Amino acid sequence: RFADIQQAPPIEVFHVMKAFADSTHEKKVNLSVGAYRTDEAKPWVLPVVRKVEAELAADMTLNHEYLPILGLESFSTAAAKMLLGASHPAIAEGRMTAVQVLSGTGGLRIAAEFLHRILKYNTFYFSTPTWGNHRLIFTQAGFTDVRQYRYWDGKTKGLDFDGMIEDLQNAPENSVVILHSCAHNPTGVDPTQDQWKKIADVVEERKLFPLFDSAYQGFASGDLDKDAWAVRLFAERGFEMIATQSFSKNFGLYNERVGNLMIVVKDPSVIVPMRSQITLLVRGSYSNPPSHGARIVSRVLNDEALFGEWKECIKIMSGRIIEMRKGLQERLEKLGTPGTWNHITAQIGMFSFTGLSAEQSKYLAEKYHIYLLSSGRINMCGLTTGNIDYVAEAINDAVCN
Ligand code: PLP
Numbered sequence: 001r002f003a004d005i006q007q008a009p010p011i012e013v014f015h016v017m018k019a020f021a022d023s024t025h026e027k028k029v030n031l032s033v034g035a036y037r038t039d040e041a042k043p044w045v046l047p048v049v050r051k052v053e054a055e056l057a058a059d060m061t062l063n064h065e066y067l068p069i070l071g072l073e074s075f076s077t078a079a080a081k082m083l084l085g086a087s088h089p090a091i092a093e094g095r096m097t098a099v100q101v102l103s104g105t106g107g108l109r110i111a112a113e114f115l116h117r118i119l120k121y122n123t124f125y126f127s128t129p130t131w132g133n134h135r136l137i138f139t140q141a142g143f144t145d146v147r148q149y150r151y152w153d154g155k156t157k158g159l160d161f162d163g164m165i166e167d168l169q170n171a172p173e174n175s176v177v178i179l180h181s182c183a184h185n186p187t188g189v190d191p192t193q194d195q196w197k198k199i200a201d202v203v204e205e206r207k208l209f210p211l212f213d214s215a216y217q218g219f220a221s222g223d224l225d226k227d228a229w230a231v232r233l234f235a236e237r238g239f240e241m242i243a244t245q246s247f248s249k250n251f252g253l254y255n256e257r258v259g260n261l262m263i264v265v266k267d268p269s270v271i272v273p274m275r276s277q278i279t280l281l282v283r284g285s286y287s288n289p290p291s292h293g294a295r296i297v298s299r300v301l302n303d304e305a306l307f308g309e310w311k312e313c314i315k316i317m318s319g320r321i322i323e324m325r326k327g328l329q330e331r332l333e334k335l336g337t338p339g340t341w342n343h344i345t346a347q348i349g350m351f352s353f354t355g356l357s358a359e360q361s362k363y364l365a366e367k368y369h370i371y372l373l374s375s376g377r378i379n380m381c382g383l384t385t386g387n388i389d390y391v392a393e394a395i396n397d398a399v400c401n
Pocket of ligand 1: 034102103104105106131180185213214215245246247248254259
């Protein structure tokens with residue numbers, strides 16, 4: 001009954017965003033939500049996206065008819081090629097299939113439902129810590145055996161590789177393992193290539209099912225191929241695997257919900273029945289995906305000149321983040337802020353796991369109107385040349401206090 005409904009906990013990142021929006025402090029800074037900001041602290045519509053949007057608006061042949069249940073094929077094929085590499089044998093051999101989904105989150109949800117309901121997996125692993133939504137998505141899709149593998153080492157402010165390997169070695173067969181393909185959220189710490197090879201060994205030995213969450217391709221290093229290295233390693237080693245791709249960050253298309261679900265299998269004959277099952281999962285949840293964002297991405301990925309323009313945009317975004325990392329580390333070191341700060345530049349992607357405590361985060365919000373998550377995760381894009389001194393001095397104060 002309605003009267004018996006319990007209050008659900010707030011989603012922290014949206015809660016913090018609201019606190020920022022409500023603040024009237026002139027120097028307020030939003031370091032919470034994972035969205036790109038320009039050096040003027042403004043959202044950025046990529047110029048190539050604006051250009052394609054104008055073309056789409058002028059194209060009188062387009063309409064608002066439904067897309068097929070599995071989405072726009074020109075989009076999903078191009079997206080899969082971007083992740084696997086266009087010449088990957090799985091594509092030529094017909095062992096890959098891809099469907100358009102509701103961004104990264106929606107892709108994970110369909111993947112989780114497919115794994116649980118159709119393939120009967122029930123155990124899943126995620127890293128400690130991970131993006132806050134992994135647990136929710138998988139449990140809501142029906143998984144009941146929720147497990148974690150170690151990832152972040154607070155002492156070294158880096159990867160707890162031995163802990164990760166040990167936990168995966170102890171995983172029961174047929175567990176699904178969620179791996180961040182690059183720019184791990186929230187730590188910004190990725191395994192090295194050698195470490196990825198060892199992770200692949202364990203996944204193979206223990207008969208685990210790899211699921212790559214790819215939310216930051218191109219955003220991490222500015223190089224699409226480099227950021228896809230781990231996914232390609234697994235695909236080359238012949239794993240059956242799933243990868244979900246989000247185009248929220250690398251295209252700045254957050255609210256358009258543009259995503260792709262890619263599955264690589266060993267035997268091409270399973271693809272037709274597999275797609276038929278995914279069709280039912282999608283039909284019974286949202287029927288078919290929206291087209292606007294997927295059309296934009298499809299046009300860009302399938303046109304050499306536009307693709308080149310987009311790559312420049314990615315470089316601008318990742319380059320600005322790297323500059324802010326350097327700037328923050330330099331300032332904290334100059335201020336003599338207790339502790340080490342080299343992890344800020346060692347980490348990659350949108351976030352830095354600063355090592356700041358929940359109390360220090362609260363202190364920053366209350367005294368300085370600087371808003372970050374209680375885990376100490378900051379969105380590097382929230383820093384600008386205009387606020388970086390203010391933020392560094394505030395962090396210094398919070399650490400010294
Ligand atoms: N996975 C990770 C690790 C993320 O950080 C995000 C977004 O923050 C997503 C997936 C999904 O984002 P979206 O649903 O906007 O594509």
